[in-house]
Amino acid sequence: MLTEKLTSTIDQPAVTLENFRLSDEDLPEFRDMKFEDINQLALDHPGASDEEYRERRDYIARLAKRFRETGVITDVDYSPREQRVWRYVAEELEELHQKHASPFYLKAKKDLGITTDRIPQLSEMNRRLNELAGFRLAPIEGLVETRSFLSWLSYRVMLSTQYIRHHSQPAYTPEPDIVHESIGHIPMFTNPNFADYSQFIGHGARIATDEQLEQLGRLYWFTVEFGMVEEGGGIKAYGAGLLSSFGELEHAFGDEVERRPFDLEQVINTPYDYSDMQSILYVVPSYSYLKDVTRKYIESF
Numbered sequence: 001m002l003t004e005k006l007t008s009t010i011d012q013p014a015v016t017l018e019n020f021r022l023s024d025e026d027l028p029e030f031r032d033m034k035f036e037d038i039n040q041l042a043l044d045h046p047g048a049s050d051e052e053y054r055e056r057r058d059y060i061a062r063l064a065k066r067f068r069e070t071g072v073i074t075d076v077d078y079s080p081r082e083q084r085v086w087r088y089v090a091e092e093l094e095e096l097h098q099k100h101a102s103p104f105y106l107k108a109k110k111d112l113g114i115t116t117d118r119i120p121q122l123s124e125m126n127r128r129l130n131e132l133a134g135f136r137l138a139p140i141e142g143l144v145e146t147r148s149f150l151s152w153l154s155y156r157v158m159l160s161t162q163y164i165r166h167h168s169q170p171a172y173t174p175e176p177d178i179v180h181e182s183i184g185h186i187p188m189f190t191n192p193n194f195a196d197y198s199q200f201i202g203h204g205a206r207i208a209t210d211e212q213l214e215q216l217g218r219l220y221w222f223t224v225e226f227g228m229v230e231e232g233g234g235i236k237a238y239g240a241g242l243l244s245s246f247g248e249l250e251h252a253f254g255d256e257v258e259r260r261p262f263d264l265e266q267v268i269n270t271p272y273d274y275s276d277m278q279s280i281l282y283v284v285p286s287y288s289y290l291k292d293v294t295r296k297y298i299e300s301f
């Protein structure tokens with residue numbers, strides 16, 4: 001059981017942030033993982049009343065479920081329509097990325113073989129990510145509650161959906177999809193400092209009180225999802241919520257957004273609104289700075 005296994009690992013005092021490298025046998029079980037509403041699409045989902053889309057999404061979600069029993073990632077045979085959605089979004093984003101994305105991210109995307117031509121398979125990105133940073137991907141069928149989701153990062157595992165957003169609104173998705181995961185999140189995990197940072201958050205999630213967990217959620221939000229960094233002589237985006245949405249990315253560099261220097265104490269106490277464009281964003285001086293201040297913070301738990 002996931003919860004029991006995590007609890008029992010938390011009780012072991014020998015795990016510190018320095019030696020926090022676990023073997024495969026330490027991975028908690030996937031089988032009993034709890035999901036939020038995995039069988040229902042919210043009414044505001046653009047595909048909610050499209051029977052064919054729902055069936056397709058559920059089919060791809062079932063492949064993820066199979067992974068939890070077999071440990072093998074099944075490639076998805078994406079349809080021409082799904083590939084068209086990808087090409088449209090990926091091409092639009094590519095242009096903005098050249099202007100606004102972190103140079104590290106741009107290189108990482110290339111290294112992982114993520115192109116505008118076709119939807120990348122989790123299996124191939126997983127192989128490369130593992131070689132480059134000892135990070136892995138695990139397909140999941142939908143949203144997981146915060147503590148579980150973040151806790152998996154402590155095992156250097158990112159949970160990732162495989163289905164793609166509805167074709168009627170390619171610029172928008174109310175839930176994570178393969179565009180958000182592979183264009184937004186996956187490339188950054190090839191950065192050793194960012195990967196370690198993510199792992200620290202995961203470790204924190206396993207030992208956090210509910211209040212600390214809420215703070216970790218904010219830290220995750222303002223960095224992994226909406227983070228900006230001083231890189232290559234300017235301010236660049238590295239957060240997945242920015243990199244996977246042209247609306248958010250353009251908005252982030254506009255006049256209505258206050259871009260503040262990253263201050264951990266302030267970030268963990270700043271509430272966010274996930275249903276609207278961001279009005280405050282935080283800029284880290286470097287990924288190693290982010291890692292170092294977070295290490296100290298988690299060690300104070």
Ligand SMILES: [Fe+2]
Pocket residue numbers: 176180184185225240241
């Ligand atoms: Fe995300």
